[in-house]
Amino acid sequence: MKLPFTTRSSLLKLAAGMSAFLILMAWTLNSVFPLPPLYPDGPATVVVSREGEVLRSFGDRQGVHRYNVTLPEVDPFYIEALLNYEDRWFYHHPGFNPFSILRAAFQWLIHGHVVSGGSTLTMQVARLLDPHERSVAGKFKQLWRALQLEWYYSKDEILTLYLNLAPFGGNIAGVEAAADRYFATSARHLTKNEAALLVVLPQKPSLYRPDRYPEVAKAMRNKVLSRLHDSGLLKEQAFQYLSQEPVELRQSDRVQLAPLLSRTLKQTYPDQHVITTTINDTIQQRVARLLVKVKRDLPVHSSAAVLVVDNQTTEILAYQGSVDFQDDSRFAHVDMTQAVRSPGSTLKPFIYGMAIDRGIIHTESLLSDIPFTFYDYKPQNLNGRFQGAVSVSEALKQSLNIPLIQVFNALGPDVFDAQMKQAGIQLDHEKANLTVGLGGTGTNLMTLASMYRSLAMSGQVSPLRVVKGGAQAVPVANEAQLLSKESSWMVFHMLSSISASDRVVPRVRREIAWKTGTSYGYRDFWSVGVSPGYTVAVWVGRPDATPVVGYLGATRAAPVMFDVFDQLPEEKRRVEQPETVIRKLICWPGGRAKSATADEDCFNQKYAFTRNGLTPPTLESDGDFVRHDHWPESLSIWHQQRKIISQGHPELEIAIQSIKNGQHYYRSQIRQLKLESNKPASEVLWYINHQPYEQQQLLLADYSGEVVITACQGQQCDQRKIVIHR
Numbered sequence: 001m002k003l004p005f006t007t008r009s010s011l012l013k014l015a016a017g018m019s020a021f022l023i024l025m026a027w028t029l030n031s032v033f034p035l036p037p038l039y040p041d042g043p044a045t046v047v048v049s050r051e052g053e054v055l056r057s058f059g060d061r062q063g064v065h066r067y068n069v070t071l072p073e074v075d076p077f078y079i080e081a082l083l084n085y086e087d088r089w090f091y092h093h094p095g096f097n098p099f100s101i102l103r104a105a106f107q108w109l110i111h112g113h114v115v116s117g118g119s120t121l122t123m124q125v126a127r128l129l130d131p132h133e134r135s136v137a138g139k140f141k142q143l144w145r146a147l148q149l150e151w152y153y154s155k156d157e158i159l160t161l162y163l164n165l166a167p168f169g170g171n172i173a174g175v176e177a178a179a180d181r182y183f184a185t186s187a188r189h190l191t192k193n194e195a196a197l198l199v200v201l202p203q204k205p206s207l208y209r210p211d212r213y214p215e216v217a218k219a220m221r222n223k224v225l226s227r228l229h230d231s232g233l234l235k236e237q238a239f240q241y242l243s244q245e246p247v248e249l250r251q252s253d254r255v256q257l258a259p260l261l262s263r264t265l266k267q268t269y270p271d272q273h274v275i276t277t278t279i280n281d282t283i284q285q286r287v288a289r290l291l292v293k294v295k296r297d298l299p300v301h302s303s304a305a306v307l308v309v310d311n312q313t314t315e316i317l318a319y320q321g322s323v324d325f326q327d328d329s330r331f332a333h334v335d336m337t338q339a340v341r342s343p344g345s346t347l348k349p350f351i352y353g354m355a356i357d358r359g360i361i362h363t364e365s366l367l368s369d370i371p372f373t374f375y376d377y378k379p380q381n382l383n384g385r386f387q388g389a390v391s392v393s394e395a396l397k398q399s400l401n402i403p404l405i406q407v408f409n410a411l412g413p414d415v416f417d418a419q420m421k422q423a424g425i426q427l428d429h430e431k432a433n434l435t436v437g438l439g440g441t442g443t444n445l446m447t448l449a450s451m452y453r454s455l456a457m458s459g460q461v462s463p464l465r466v467v468k469g470g471a472q473a474v475p476v477a478n479e480a481q482l483l484s485k486e487s488s489w490m491v492f493h494m495l496s497s498i499s500a501s502d503r504v505v506p507r508v509r510r511e512i513a514w515k516t517g518t519s520y521g522y523r524d525f526w527s528v529g530v531s532p533g534y535t536v537a538v539w540v541g542r543p544d545a546t547p548v549v550g551y552l553g554a555t556r557a558a559p560v561m562f563d564v565f566d567q568l569p570e571e572k573r574r575v576e577q578p579e580t581v582i583r584k585l586i587c588w589p590g591g592r593a594k595s596a597t598a599d600e601d602c603f604n605q606k607y608a609f610t611r612n613g614l615t616p617p618t619l620e621s622d623g624d625f626v627r628h629d630h631w632p633e634s635l636s637i638w639h640q641q642r643k644i645i646s647q648g649h650p651e652l653e654i655a656i657q658s659i660k661n662g663q664h665y666y667r668s669q670i671r672q673l674k675l676e677s678n679k680p681a682s683e684v685l686w687y688i689n690h691q692p693y694e695q696q697q698l699l700l701a702d703y704s705g706e707v708v709i710t711a712c713q714g715q716q717c718d719q720r721k722i723v724i725h726r
Contacts, residue, residue, distance in 0.1 A: 260321030344517025459488035516553030527557035533571035590629030
């Protein structure tokens with residue numbers, strides 16, 4: 001029967017009015033009762049390596065751990081089993097299933113208690129977000145929240161929320177954390193039995209926990225398998241086989257890796273669920289295992305820190321902030337990659353590099369290693385001795401202090417400081433002065449690693465990255481030029497020619513430019529090395545700044561650095577010599593090119609690397625250039641006083657080059673030491689504990705305790721004292 005027009009019009013108006021009323025009611029309810037935060041107790045953050053391996057996890061404010069995942073990161077069979085067992089109509093209903101609710105209500109009326117809940121996955125997510133009492137009012141509240149979820153989120157997003165919020169017993173939430181906790185695997189690689197158990201576990205996580213009630217867990221798992229079999233998702237043979245298997249739990253044997261880095265990243269990104277780092281899982285594990293061995297040889301309360309950087313990408317591949325995160329006696333929770341300490345001699349290469357860039361020196365410029373007071377500052381060499389005339393390359397390789405300050409004085413501490421700041425590197429001192437060159441400032445391992453990396457990258461400093469995607473835990477600097485491509489190559493070349501005489505043959509031969517440093521008072525021991533592909537920075541010492549007398553960067557930090565390099569992959573890249581680095585024959589004492597020096601003024605010839613062929617004159621100790629190719633005045637006077645100048649040729653005193661005073665050696669690590677001096681081997685007589693010694697290698701197995709090593713040429717001798725341990 002056709003309704004009259006007026007009646008139809010009235011019904012349409014009524015329907016429109018009801019719709020408007022319902023929309024207004026929904027809008028009002030949504031305004032008054034908005035969806036609660038998805039993670040009201042904050043995120044439970046997990047920090048992972050570049051490969052996705054967990055480095056460290058942090059619970060939310062309630063101590064709940066979850067490792068957030070996306071749908072593609074979960075085993076498809078688990079998803080299929082979950083939907084089949086919990087909510088077959090998930091992708092079709094509006095958030096609730098009216099048939100399931102009616103069935104549950106009918107069963108409740110008949111039996112007087114809950115037989116089946118009737119909750120969809122959306123409703124379960126609603127209850128996890130906003131818990132309610134088990135009452136009629138609570139159920140209506142849950143239904144409202146489910147409708148809100150369906151309004152705001154897609155089905156896949158709601159399913160993902162369930163995967164990450166569902167409880168799995170104890171302080172574990174989410175399928176990924178559950179897979180790791182119970183089966184030491186990821187949700188991506190679950191077996192069918194593991195998947196079936198994790199499907200049912202959230203129903204009653206405290207009662208079905210497989211680590212406490214394995215038989216109950218098995219029965220519930222088989223219930224899921226039976227449902228899957230009845231639905232045709234499991235064949236009969238597979239069902240029979242799987243249902244007979246026991247519940248097998250596995251415990252992960254992984255230890256926390258890079259825990260201090262993870263702590264820093266958690267503080268830096270407090271709202272992120274997953275922080276993916278640049279850490280290479282394999283390299284990080286190797287470094288961690290290496291430091292377990294290093295710890296055994298360290299003095300009590302001492303620690304160590306290591307950074308490994310990929311030069312090409314600026315990514316940090318390994319980050320060890322302390323020697324043992326579990327050992328509080330060694331200040332385990334102090335991150336020594338970030339701690340500001342005196343860098344000792346580690347800034348010297350950059351002072352020489354800047355001086356080359358400004359035309360003050362070339363690699364073989366004559367410097368004066370003699371007693372000299374620069375204004376009110378009188379530096380001393382570590383061994384307390386002086387060599388007189390010495391080249392830039394030898395002064396750098398031997399880490400001589402007085403020649404360095406001579407160059408630093410000519411360069412100017414303010415110029416050095418300004419160029420460092422321009423490159424984004426801020427050293428920790430009030431006003432730049434000459435003491436900065438020998439460690440009278442503060443910096444940290446991150447900054448040193450960034451600086452030394454530039455030696456293999458044409459002098460360019462870039463931010464070190466530790467978070468995938470370009471974010472940084474600790475910004476270092478904007479991309480900038482610290483040294484020119486010419487001076488950075490020259491410094492790299494000089495440092496890479498330093499031999500490590502007490503090293504065994506490395507696993508992988510590579511070119512390494514390296515420098516050590518020891519801070520004033522023997523508080524910090526540094527070693528930083530850069531190969532074409534990698535930079536390795538090491539700090540050793542006591543985090544509380546207590547001195548460790550008798551040790552040096554060369555004896556404590558350098559061996560660790562070389563051992564870390566041995567853990568790294570082979571590399572094919574080379575640091576190529578720029579075309580503008582020109583090798584020229586120069587003359588001492590004037591320092592200029594042979595072609596620009598009169599024959600009678602060229603007492604000693606050397607091949608030097610220069611920038612664009614520039615050969616500046618030799619420096620006087622006070623920073624002025626010499627005139628007329630003469631010997632520097634103060635150096636000439638010192639030579640005459642020492643009576644070691646003859647016909648214009650400075651005759652250098654004999655000096656032991658391979659061993660430093662006070663070094664400690666362990667026979668378990670080193671078999672022999674090479675005996676070298678600055679004189680021809682045929683002219684040198686060696687004495688060990690004042691007895692003649694004819695071999696060129698000192699066998700450590702023959703000695704213990706303090707050993708006196710003496711090298712003599714004629715009436716001149718040099719002496720070192722070392723300590724050999726079992």
